[in-house]
Amino acid sequence: MMIKVSNVSKSYKHKQALKNVSFTIEGPKIIGFLGHNGAGKTTFLNLLAGLIVPSNGSVCVNGENVFNAPSILRDICFVAESGNFQEEMTIAQSLKANSFFYPKWDENLALELLQVFALNPKDKVRSLSKGMVSALGIITGFASNAAITIFDEPYIGLDVAGRNTFYDLLIEQQSDNPRLFILSTHLIDEASALFEEILILYEGQLLLQKTADEWxxxxxxxxxxxxxxxxxxxxxxxxxxxxxxxxxxxxxxxxxxxxxxxxxxxxxxxxxxxxxxxxxxxxxxxxx
The missing domain is CATH 3.30.70 (Alpha-Beta Plaits)
Known part of the structure; x- marks a missing residue:
């Protein structure tokens, strides 16, 4: 998969979140997508997921603009920092709903990871702790088998053991089923060894893009x-x-x-x- 970002800007009423950003990334690869709070990371990830439209420029996957492109969006799984699931649904219902959207959904992997993270499929999302909701997001991201899988601060509320489980799963999945993983996190010391390429946004602009070897x-x-x-x-x-x-x-x-x-x-x-x-x-x- 190839993501090509061309002169992308995004403005809100009182703020310009992205300023003429351009870059290209190709997978399979694990990308570290980094920046301070307010740098524009989440805005860009929402653009890539087709959830919002840029004010200027384009975000294309394999040459096709992602906005209003269902065939492309089915190859993109965006696990946001929050708000991924309906609170009145059970875990099992949430996973079932996602299985209809992602054509390469791996049901066996989803069931296996429910056991890894000790989640009860009958529990409602509203009853889950923050760490449990994060685990459900991680399960969704991996089980989607989406060619572009995005994790935006995926382990809020998880303890060190839970985060290490995520890192191990990320390495395992990239070995068994290579794809383009994009990981945005503030726990950089923990995750940096995973990154094959690094992009840093600063005040809405691309500050640098380097491979881990070049850094x-x-x-x-x-x-x-x-x-x-x-x-x-x-x-x-x-x-x-x-x-x-x-x-x-x-x-x-x-x-x-x-x-x-x-x-x-x-x-x-x-x-x-x-x-x-x-x-x-x-x-x-x-x-x-």
Whole structure:
């Protein structure tokens, strides 16, 4: 499957959520779709799922626009952060309803995962805890067998064991039934090892798109005295810069370039730290 996003913008009454976003991703692959709160992630995922229409631009899957395209949407399963199920329905009824929509639905897998997450098919959705509702969403995503399966913060309320079960299932499913998984999460340290490709949105724009292998070659933290760091990073785009006492830290796009200089150190930047830097940068702009 190939997703092609072309010059997509989305505006609401008082806010522009996405600003001229363009990128292409292809599967099968596990994609980390990341960004701080309000970066535009959920808006884009709703666009990809055909639930809303862009103000400008297009979102296409295999060359066909996803909006009002039932044949394409049956290949896209979007497990949102909340609101996936009717509260008056039972677990069994919820899964049955989804089985009618997704033509490749795996009933045996759904039944197996009900046991894995210890869910009673007769229980109503309204009686479930947040973690149990998350587990039901995870079951739906995997059992859909949709070629594009999207998980937006899929494990709210799940404990560490439940989250690890999700990660194990994700690896297992990608091995047994490869597809394009898109995972949006704030628990980046836990999930980062799963990502084969990373996209980061920042203030409604695509900040970067890199494979996991490219990440450490392109994003580097340079530390040292202010003058030494400025000289070493001259000509490079600075993502985040901070000074404490006599030391400056500059996170930059190295773009594969070897950064040289006197009295400096170079360190790799984790995905989690990258999101923290971006969040700090956003807060600094608000304060100003």
């Amino acid at each position: 450490h070659q392109h994003i580097v933290a340079v530390k040292g005295g202010a003058l030494d760091v400025e000289q070493a990073t001259a000509g490079l785009e600075v993502i985040y810069q901070h000074s404490f006492m006599q030391e400056m830290t500059a996170v930059v796009y190295a773009n594969g370039r070897t950064i040289e200089g006197n009295n400096i150190t170079r360190e790799s930047v984790s995905l989690q730290d990258m999101l923290v830097y971006l969040s700090k940068q956003q807060k600094a702009r608000v304060i100003v």
